[in-house]
Amino acid sequence: MRKPFVVANWKMHKSVDEALDFIRSLQGRLPDADLVECGVAANFLALYPMLQEVKGQPLEIISQNAYAEYEGAYTGEVSPKALADAGINYALLGHIERRKLFNETDDLVNRKVIATLQAGMTPIICTDETMIQKEFSGSVHYVFEQLINVLRGVSFDQVKNIIISYEPSWAVGVGQHANPNLAEEGCRLIRQTIADSYSYEVADKIRILYGGSVNPENIKQIMNKPDIDGVLIGRASLDTDNFLSMINTVVELYKGAK
Template identity: 35%
Template sequence: MRKKIVAGNWKMNKVLDEAVALTSELITMAQDEVQGDVRIILCPPAIYLTVIKKYIENSPNFALAAQNCSDKVSGAFTGEISAQMLQSIGVEYVLIGHSERRQYFHESNELLAEKVNTALENGVSPIFCCGESLKQRQNEDYIGFVKNQITESLFHLSAEQLLSVVIAYEPIWAIGTGLTASALQAQEMHAALRQHIASKYGEEVAQEISILYGGSVTAASAPELFASPDIDGGLVGGASLKSREFTNIIKAR
């Protein structure tokens, strides 16, 4: 049975008081309104990880993710955060390969493979992000482009290691552009990625991996998206900053 997951990526938003208030509201709403079969992952800015950890530690359906980690174990890398540091404060997940990291920081598939390795070696589960731009979407082999991201960053792993990874498909062309990915378009990609994993690791492994959708998920779009057979939840951006909106998305799962 695949894990049902809704993750909220806060990006570079919220001052501390706002972050604490949002967390408290989500915990209360989740306890009152959300069934226990969904894992809720909060991805606050790194500076708040230890604070938010204290608020969620008695809420078993909540977990914590960092938004990034270094590919290096330790050393003279000012401003970087290692996977070992994340593990030492109880962070269970880390986003790797988010489209903004790829775009603004030019992170390559090869670099992301090293980040995946470092996270797994330190007991932190990667939420591996993949997706295509509008230009790539207009290319007839857009599915091949995203499959290649998976191949180059994940297919060196053993089956056991891969089962510790969550995949998040984010169609970059549908984020902040006014364009929308339909549930059929999202399901097409999710099914293709699951089939691609099956071709390397077998059907049993492919059926165990959670694949999330990350293209401007809202409370209105979540029910249809999450009803798709290969979509196991969402990686939510802006909507995760509003407690009621995010709770409604979680409920849709």
């Protein structure tokens, strides 16, 4: 069984002091890491102070982005090697807001994925619902075009070390009610895309998260779906009690399924 992963994406919220207060408020309240993996994706300024504060707690501090190069004349960008050297294990790549607001292309995200993997980090690749028909072994399948593009050049061994987050544009940042059935269908088709491109064995091991208007009221219905292995939570994760409530819901479901 794939271990669930609950990720808070704070976007451009919380100062460094607010981020540290949040981390301190979690002290002794997070479940065992054997039951669930938890993480917070914070702004760059807060990452290193949070890493120092979180020592001893089962909580990953996650970068919201990383560039496609390790060093050079790229003012304002952050090197995946620098993040890895600081102790960051995960980076969100290709978030729908990065694509819409900063015009990130599949090619750029692909280069970021390769660089992040080579730095020894795990990319959490965000992908939307854009699909095309492709033929594999004589059968026609619907596959995620964006995901195929950003995984170009990722080897069989490397792809085992990625996480994918399904972010349908109709549900991200709009506050609409997430539809668990549509979320499951999207995650199932992502797993099919991975199976077609690599193998069913690889697809069965990769964790697929759902991101889009997840909150304490709907997380149980979402996480009850077989192809959803975790969630990427936006505004509902800014409150400590909400975040813990959602983590505990996921733990109880995981215990019940084991």
